[in-house]
Amino acid sequence: MKKHNFSAGPCILPKEVLLKASEAVMDLNGSGLSLVEISHRSKDFVAIMERARSLALELLNLEGKGYQALFLQGGASMEFLMVAYNLLEKKAGYLNTGTWSDKAIKEAKLFGEVVEVGSSKDENFNYIPKGYSVPSGLDYLHLTSNNTIYGTQFKKFPTTDAPLVCDMSSDIFSRVLDFSKFDLIYAGAQKNMGPAGTTLVVVKEDILGKVSRKIPSMLDYQVHINKESMFNTPPVFAVYTSMLTLEWLKNLGGIAAIEEENEKKAQLLYSEIDLNPVFDGYANKNDRSIMNATFNLSEEGLKDTFDEMLKEAGINGLNGHRSVGGYRASMYNALSLESVGVLVDIMSEMERKA
Numbered sequence: 001m002k003k004h005n006f007s008a009g010p011c012i013l014p015k016e017v018l019l020k021a022s023e024a025v026m027d028l029n030g031s032g033l034s035l036v037e038i039s040h041r042s043k044d045f046v047a048i049m050e051r052a053r054s055l056a057l058e059l060l061n062l063e064g065k066g067y068q069a070l071f072l073q074g075g076a077s078m079e080f081l082m083v084a085y086n087l088l089e090k091k092a093g094y095l096n097t098g099t100w101s102d103k104a105i106k107e108a109k110l111f112g113e114v115v116e117v118g119s120s121k122d123e124n125f126n127y128i129p130k131g132y133s134v135p136s137g138l139d140y141l142h143l144t145s146n147n148t149i150y151g152t153q154f155k156k157f158p159t160t161d162a163p164l165v166c167d168m169s170s171d172i173f174s175r176v177l178d179f180s181k182f183d184l185i186y187a188g189a190q191k192n193m194g195p196a197g198t199t200l201v202v203v204k205e206d207i208l209g210k211v212s213r214k215i216p217s218m219l220d221y222q223v224h225i226n227k228e229s230m231f232n233t234p235p236v237f238a239v240y241t242s243m244l245t246l247e248w249l250k251n252l253g254g255i256a257a258i259e260e261e262n263e264k265k266a267q268l269l270y271s272e273i274d275l276n277p278v279f280d281g282y283a284n285k286n287d288r289s290i291m292n293a294t295f296n297l298s299e300e301g302l303k304d305t306f307d308e309m310l311k312e313a314g315i316n317g318l319n320g321h322r323s324v325g326g327y328r329a330s331m332y333n334a335l336s337l338e339s340v341g342v343l344v345d346i347m348s349e350m351e352r353k354a
């Protein structure tokens, strides 16, 4: 039976990417050796790393603008501390839009003063804070562009004279933005890019080297830049698969093309949520994410019927995060409009049954 994977991550990748990646695990480019057996210093793998780094910059339209792309390890969670280690001298600003920003704030506090510029904690993070003012004199301002758990997403970003740092783990490569407004972007691979194991960091080189503390080599962005993202053995499978996904996206027409598709998917699902009395949306309408749609059943008693129907239709990964409950449909780049259609058909059938 065809499966429709709405999981929040690790998530769906394009089938052709999975196929090519699995072929390379057996035999990379007809070399007779597996991707995971060859030396990461070999010509073949150096070319893969270079291609992945340059594709990332090309797709984000950041080539030739003083940025470096790195494929690091430790997940986006490692970036919570690396960002502060490398950039926080005295005071940083954070917008608290949920669990992931909360975790980033906790790490940053180990390195300096943290100002919570805005927060949506009062409503369990179902909206993006507005009307706050960003103080001057910050070492950087940190945002989470898409709040995977709550289904909220920044549509407009604050302006500040401080470097802008953004955790884009759950919406990188999904919509066109002026990425040059950001000085550092990071994203764990496992939503829109590849298998878990690598994290993309895109950093404007001139923001580095300004803190007085000593930074351990493995946590120092400049060391990774100097070593062309090969300071130590890289996670070759995750990097190669990410490179394939970036190639897939480029061939599709880049971020603009996928954004059009993502908008269609989100519109289809949100109009069903709004029209169908059996379901209530969780996130504030103006702040809804096009990647993660959160919703609840209006009557808990319908849960068993709905869950059974989802199972029968091959729908996977729709349970909401434990801190919100209800349901969450994650519609990352590789999820088809057809899969969203299957979900919406079930939701309308629920209305007839209720």
Ligand code: PLP
Pocket (backbone or CB within 6 Å): 009, 074, 075, 076, 077, 078, 100, 144, 146, 147, 148, 149, 167, 168, 169, 170, 188, 189
């Ligand atoms: N930031 C965001 C927005 C996320 O959605 C996640 C995980 O889902 C993380 C950070 C943590 O990522 P990792 O598990 O790669 O450390």
